[in-house]
Amino acid sequence: GAGVSQSPSNKVTEKGKDVELRCDPISGHTALYWYRQSLGQGLEFLIYFQGNSAPDKSGLPSDRFSAERTGGSVSTLTIQRTQQEDSAVYLCASSLAAGEVREQYFGPGTRLTVT
């Protein structure tokens, strides 16, 4: 079946511009996660959605970052006034439910380059 998809696969933007990154989770998955991976670094948690519960935003690095999940499915991560340090691969993952035994399925990521 279809996996997690993300778009665009690559995005180059100028410093100061806003960007939107999209994630389509696996159908039926109620939990959705955003992570980012800077060059040569490990994965860093950003935000997580579980059903209709309030999202866990504890990983967002600044108030320039926000995310929403419409209709319990598609999610959009928005970065306002992008900075060069925002350059990274942004990864989305989904799982059947949140929990310590549920495996997460990752998308291919969006590579963001801020010039």
Added chain:
Amino acid sequence: DAKTTQPNSMESNEEEPVHLPCNHSTISGTDYIHWYRQLPSQGPEYVIHGLTSNVNNRMASLAIAEDRKSSTLILHRATLRDAAVYYCILRVSTGRRALTFGSGTRLQVQP
């Protein structure tokens, strides 16, 4: 969250078994041990998880020490496609549901 410690890198030859170690001496009784791997230019991929007993699936085996302070991911016959960064992750039963990735072990497989 409890911390895991893994070697930075390991090498293996194709078609040989590979044992990837992970230390987690501060693991709590309800923490699950998960393994993910990340192939070059791809998102991470789930490999296996366990709590106390050893586990087997089509990809690998997970051997968990009796005191649960360490575990070993076993790839029975390494292939070139298994070259990746392997992450050992503890998933707590409460609190944040996201994965906390460390630096992992970079596995190189020689033909």
